[in-house]
Amino acid sequence: MKNLDATFAALADPTRRAILARLALGEATVGELCAPFEISGPAISRHLKVLEQAALITRAREGQHRRCRLAPEAMAGAAEWIETQRRFWNGSLDRLAEHLKRNPTSPDAKDETP
Amino acid sequence: MKNLDATFAALADPTRRAILARLALGEATVGELCAPFEISGPAISRHLKVLEQAALITRAREGQHRRCRLAPEAMAGAAEWIETQRRFWNGSLDRLAEHLKRNPTSPDAKDETP
DNA sequence: CTTGCATTTAACAGTTCTGTTATTTAACGT
DNA sequence: ACGTTAAATAACAGAACTGTTAAATGCAAG
Numbered sequence: 622m623k624n625l626d627a628t629f630a631a632l633a634d635p636t637r638r639a640i641l642a643r644l645a646l647g648e649a650t651v652g653e654l655c656a657p658f659e660i661s662g663p664a665i666s667r668h669l670k671v672l673e674q675a676a677l678i679t680r681a682r683e684g685q686h687r688r689c690r691l692a693p694e695a696m697a698g699a700a701e702w703i704e705t706q707r708r709f710w711n712g713s714l715d716r717l718a719e720h721l722k723r724n725p726t727s728p729d730a731k732d733e734t735p
Numbered sequence: 736m737k738n739l740d741a742t743f744a745a746l747a748d749p750t751r752r753a754i755l756a757r758l759a760l761g762e763a764t765v766g767e768l769c770a771p772f773e774i775s776g777p778a779i780s781r782h783l784k785v786l787e788q789a790a791l792i793t794r795a796r797e798g799q800h801r802r803c804r805l806a807p808e809a810m811a812g813a814a815e816w817i818e819t820q821r822r823f824w825n826g827s828l829d830r831l832a833e834h835l836k837r838n839p840t841s842p843d844a845k846d847e848t849p
Numbered sequence: 850c851t852t853g854c855a856t857t858t859a860a861c862a863g864t865t866c867t868g869t870t871a872t873t874t875a876a877c878g879t
Numbered sequence: 880a881c882g883t884t885a886a887a888t889a890a891c892a893g894a895a896c897t898g899t900t901a902a903a904t905g906c907a908a909g
């Protein structure tokens with residue numbers, strides 16, 4: 622997983638997260654995605670382009686409409702990064718606890734090389 | 736969890752993700768965090784401010800140094816959003832499968848109102 | 850072919866982000 | 880008090896983001 626930049630940047634915008642939340646309930650055309658928002662159509666179109674370039678959605682022509690659907694692998698990549706991060710953090714917590722258990726009197730834990 | 740904007744925006748920058756990855760291995764001072772990067776100190780300081788405002792880290796004075804540590808609740812909020820999203824998406828997948836099982840001959844699934 | 854609808858692109862303005870160097874602030878040691 | 884180190888802030892330039900309106904594209908229907 623490489624494009625975490627684009628993925629997280631795409632997720633940073635509330636409009637785009639709302640679009641994703643809507644798409645999680647089922648596919649939709651661009652017009653249907655525009656409806657709930659007060660911003661202009663072109664603005665939504667650009668949000669969709671950002672989501673597409675982040676590989677979070679795909680678009681396909683269907684007559685004169687364009688159907689959008691979720692492509693959640695990118696979001697899985699973001700979740701995976703966070704989980705890896707969390708695993709490391711728990712690991713360091715464990716190391717800290719073990720260190721404290723070994724040196725129970727040490728008031729400051731400056732020495733972090735167990 | 737409310738500040739998903741700030742959280743995801745903070746995670747969108749590779750330097751900041753690297754800082755978080757470094758902090759997951761253990762606390763560090765600002766100087767130690769600066770060392771691996773080629774950008775200037777003030778730039779790192781601003782990244783740290785972004786991370787702090789996103790509640791991803793905390794900073795505490797310690798003599799003339801300033802010790803940074805992870806505060807992963809914010810990241811948990813981001814992970815939670817993604818997981819919720821994923822759950823909904825799986826749910827709609829299930830509904831789609833059920834719909835297809837009920838109408839096995841239907842070639843197009845335009846009618847999405849089960 | 851012309852008209853209309855759905856969507857995208859162009860051109861533009863205002864705001865926000867990221868980095869730089871120069872200047873503070875704060876704590877330490879002498 | 881003085882100089883030194885750690886870190887933050889100020890001031891600035893340039894890139895990137897988001898939104899708007901107006902024009903262009905692609906498709907379908909009469």
